[in-house]
Amino acid sequence: MRIALFGYGKMGKMIEEIAKSRNHNIVAKIDLDTTEIDYSQIDVAIDFSTPDAAFGNITNCFKKNIPVISGTTGWLQQYDEAIAVCKENKGAFIYASNFSLGVNIFFELNEYLSKMMQGLEQYTVHMEEIHHTQKLDAPSGTAITLAEGVTKNLDYEGWTMGNEPKKIPITSKREGNVPGTHSVTYHSAVDDIKIKHKAHGREGFALGAIVAAEWIIGRTGIFTMKDVLNIG
Ligand SMILES: NC(=O)C1=CN([C@@H]2O[C@H](COP(=O)(O)OP(=O)(O)OC[C@H]3O[C@@H](n4cnc5c(N)ncnc54)[C@H](O)[C@@H]3O)[C@@H](O)[C@H]2O)C=CC1
């Protein structure tokens, strides 16, 4: 597979390492200093860039009929617009707030637990995410996906980083080099029920993105990691 990396930062470099170990070719590393892109050499684009850059990178690829895997978080206010461009160009797209197998299992567990909590009014839910200090967005994309999973089953109206009624509170912490830790806690007067995922590094995110890129070749449409991993 001939892969173009949009964003050659921490994730771009990790994806390069894992892609090479699976015999793929990195044909372009696009970052801030890139002046020209030869789209004709690209089988699939993998975007781990920045909230400001993602939409342009992704939609330019759709216009060149290149399938896109996007892991960049913090740009989803433009998601629907990106989907429209993808459909116009009969493109292929996977966005995931988190590509790791472990977190995708955790997403399923979170939805299952929230279903079990239906009708148990004595419990309130809150979430915490901890990441490295260079992270640009808050809360994390993964925490937002977790909150969306809970609102499918419980009577909350979205999430808040403050203290708004009826919304799921999310606490974001930025510490050292933490790759990504997420927890969901149900609190009552007598106990807490807590589920937690802790990444030990970025390898899991990068491997998931490569597996998604391998999977999307030859397909047309908008997909999720559920389709790729066949879980849930
Ligand atoms: N979905 C997932 O599984 C994961 C998502 N992420 C997300 O991926 C994104 C990148 O994360 P990191 O690699 O840790 O960040 P990073 O800051 O190390 O790398 C981002 C790179 O994008 C570059 N960039 C800026 N403007 C660009 C443009 N116009 N075109 C191409 N590149 C451009 C920056 O110069 C930088 O090198 C973040 O949004 C992060 O939240 C990170 C890990 C896992």
Ligand SMILES: O=C(O)C1=N[C@H](C(=O)O)C[C@H](O)C1
């Ligand atoms: O910025 C990061 O590092 C990460 N971002 C993603 C997110 O916002 O959820 C995924 C992972 O937690 C690492």
